[in-house]
Amino acid sequence: MADNKMLIKFFIASESIFFLMLILAYVNFKGTVVDGPTAESSLNPYVTGIFSLFLLASSLTVWLAGKSLRAQNHTMMKVWLLVTIMLGAIFIFGQGREWAGLIEQNITISRNVFGTTFFTLTGFHGFHVLIGLLMLSILLGLALFGDFKGPKSDGVEVISIYWHFVDGVWIVVYSVIYVWAFFL
Amino acid sequence: MSSRIPLVPENTEPLPSLKGNQGMLAWVSSVDHKQIGLMYLIITGVFFVIGGLEALLMRIQLAQPEMDFISPEVYNQLFTMHGTTMIFFVVMPFLIGIGVYLVPLMIGARDMAFPRLNALSFWLVVFGGILIYYSFLTQSGAPDMGWFSYAPLSEKPFSLNKGPTYWALGLLATGIGSIASGLNNIVTILTLRTAGMTMRRIPLFVWMILVTSFLIIFVFPIIASAFAMMLLDRLLDATFFTPAHGGSAILWQHFFWGFGHPEVYILILPAFGIISEVIPVFSRKPIFGYEFVAGSTVAIGLLSVGVWGHHMFAVGLGDVANLYFSLASMLIAIPTGVKVLNWIATMWGGKIIFATPMLFATAFIIEFVMGGITGVAIASAPIDWVVTDSYFIVAHFHYVLYGGSMFAIFAGIYYWFPKFTGRMMSETLGKWHFWLTVIGFNMTFFIQHFLGVMGMPRRIYTYQDFPYWGSMNLLSTIGAVVLALSVLVFMWNIHVSLRRGKKAGDNPWNAWTLEWAAASPPAVHNFDLVPPVRGRRPLWDLAHPEQPDEPNAKVVD
Amino acid sequence: MEKLGGIFNPSSPEMEALAGLTYYTMATTLGILLLIVAAMIYIIIAYRKKPDDNQEPYQNFGNLNLEIVWTLIPCAIVAVLFILTCNTMKVVDPPVGDHEPDIIIIGHQWWWEIRYPKSGVITANELHIPAGKYMLARIESVDVIHDFWVPELGRKIDAIPGHTNHMWIVAGEPGLYIGACAEFCGTQHANMHIRVIAKTEEEFKEWETKELVIPPTPRSGLAGEGAKLFQEKACMNCHTILGTAAAARVGPNLTHLNNRQTIGAGVLTNTPENLKKWLTNPQRYKQGSLMPNMKLSPAEVDAIVAYLEALK
């Protein structure tokens, strides 16, 4: 049997470097903006903070889904998967709302280095969340069609590892963008 | 004799095979590591000829001062594509490809851990190559900003053509493919070793592939994110690397070389692996200091991620950074020297058979050390201030890349060709190839050290008639023609050997690693029975039961 | 025999230190290479398999002491090389302190703008310095990355947009030192030469005074016509000529073009003939240059050349 979990762990190690670079780019330009918007002048840490809580909660629910599977409780697994997807979707909605608000004020990726680094970093994170949502939906679909008899499933475990990673990255991103700008 | 050890777990689905249905579709849809490996080798051969022809055109333009053979625009596209091709579509995929072919065989596995992912990696590399070469057909031509694509020259205001966009997209695709094969190799090596094949017993080639794979998965994301930023700059007017809009030109350099320096070790470590297999077999001795050769590889891997600034000495990073990067770069000489000396010690006291693979391996040591010592010289920041961006650098990296990687690649091809095809390559043509290569290579590149210190910058499509520049460049061009001749001899050798080569048998060189226990070419499932592994040289142990490598090794079943 | 250039003709104290370090390092490392080659030759002769010897040789797996020795020796060599590096760096790259730059060198695609902030002289592609005197240069770029390199005088240094660098320039003896842009900067990177002209202190002063003269604009004759054309043909959109309305910085300052040795950063020697050729079609001599073909008629070219020649 090929070791799927080992693969995803090394994959995540590799992805971490990718995000590290985006974060370093953000940090490199932080404080160099001479005119135009900055994190301090254009973001709202509280609204985004609340949407972040949904993403954090989804980490818990995906764990519960796995736990239910191990306990052979298929109904609960499906329920937790669904909840996870919904929580993730709410987070994405929050991101979309924030982006739309910024774009309305003409703060875009081409406006200045803040726009460039902010949209790139949150954009790539959001892209990863979307991929995760897609995979979770496929999982849920397969589960609804009766797949995953348990008690173990590489598919469920691998995707939940990935989901935790996406979540973890957000904690770092939120700290670098919002906490640093508003609470330090 | 103990019982033979059964196979590693079989894949359940049947895979397209080398034998039987030979249609193109079988190849294109193949997920067999041997077929994919061979496809890598073929495609890199094609790219090598293309990249070589680009080099030849450049050399013709440079043969005399003020030549009018190629326009500056085309010349700039040529060296950009030559460098990009040779690095990303020749040496790197060749080494990955030969690894994909050999690693499962060497560790006694049936296939890679993820055969489909393996196919995906390969096709992504091909796709990336096609995407980049497609740019020649666009109106504005191929990328022309050099293989490290310094910002802001590669940015929109200064490169309005589409070349750099194709370049970044193509390399992004190729890079994702490489990350996937790195992951695949790591999991394969860590989980699919046959019984008894502990990490202390895997062939050194496998060690090198393992370390290379770790480098790949940790440094390709760096360049992937830089490519993403560059593409955002070019397509959505982001401002990462445009100083005029608050971006930073130097940031790109940090990103590129943060990847780029480890990349050059990605290009040489598997080559070291090939040398570490060839030298013992033809010296009829085990590798001297296995632990040190493997351990120094890990040391090189670790050091390599901390030295990128030596490509940026002229940027003005400040004395502290310059000194740090100088020291760190020089330190790499130490683990590399350990390897070189262990190879020499392996040959010492042996009974050396100078077949073509060994000729290339022997010459590799000398040519690579020549490139390595100029590397150590330019690692000293003040020396680099003299020679950076001059032909001295061109000489340095062709010595390590051609004299190093390519010599090892040739050694590897001559060594494993019998395994890949069941036929031997011609020794006569092999010797012609070897001597033409040695002469042509040194003639082309040795003289360039002097051109560099005499003031010839690199990447110039023409030069004025300064004393001796014309004759020295002419010599270099003649060398390149000899080198091209050597490549023709090599291709001819492959051509005739495939048809009329001597039948090889399973183990023509009396080698000791597991791939030689399989048939030539190996059956679809690689092994009927994997020989017992109770040491580093399973086939030696089989042939010399009275003198096993590890007399006290426990038998594992 | 012609003289070898570059590192073989070091012409400043910096370059002498750099050449010394390079020779020393190359000698040491070439010594290592020679030892290895010697070992290989010995091996090739002594350990070649004899045709009828089918015995396997003694199987030697390694030797810890040897490994330690050949780890420590390179360590020692590296330590020596590093100390030499540190020492040379001190000589070649003396601290700038709070000196004001004597020269500002600005890279353009594909020519050099040179300013003397202390006197106000502005010229292009030619750097005049008094021999023997340390001049502090600030290096900048307006577009892409260039690199200032005069092989006989010393180190290279990048001209990077958004980042200023400093370096000391000194020439030991009066003379002409030819350099070039070393960082690839686009189509005409190959033709971005720089000439350093080191003179005696008096000659330098004299040159500086000459450069500062604002020449009178000719009003009549061919040159006068040229002066008019210069304003009409949009030359003034890119060039500066002191004492006229032309004050743009896209192309080189042409006020004292007369005093310069070359045209187009080294593609043509500066003679009236060549100037005519250049103005007729600069793209022919420097393909891709940012000076467009102005489609001047031969008569117009003659007039403008007469004008530029008349500026004294």
Ligand code: HEA
């Ligand atoms: C296979 C690829 C490869 C390899 C292995 C190396 C190996 C090394 N390289 Fe090279 N390098 C390149 C490929 C490679 N390089 C490329 C492609 C570029 C140019 C990119 C571009 O600009 O286009 C480059 C450029 C480059 C530069 C930047 C030059 C510039 O642009 O200004 C520097 C500077 O430090 C450098 C240093 C080194 C060093 C210290 C090593 C060391 O790893 C070498 C170590 C080996 C030895 C030293 C020999 C064996 C050792 C002994 C026998 C022991 C005793 C020796 C001593 C104690 C000295 N390299």
Ligand code: HEA
């Ligand atoms: C592994 C990498 C590799 C390899 C193998 C080579 C191989 C060669 N390189 Fe390359 N080179 C680079 C990597 C490599 N190079 C890089 C990274 C750069 C920097 C690019 C940049 O600045 O951006 C560079 C730059 C570079 C330059 C500097 C250009 C410049 O700065 O202006 C030169 C000039 O001489 C050169 C020459 C050559 C030559 C003559 C060969 C020869 O060895 C080639 C030999 C092969 C052939 C000649 C093919 C022959 C095949 C045939 C003849 C078959 C004919 C077939 C048919 C007719 C069907 N190379």
Ligand code: CUA
């Ligand atoms: Cu300016 Cu090269």
Ligand SMILES: [Cu+2]
């Ligand atoms: Cu490097």
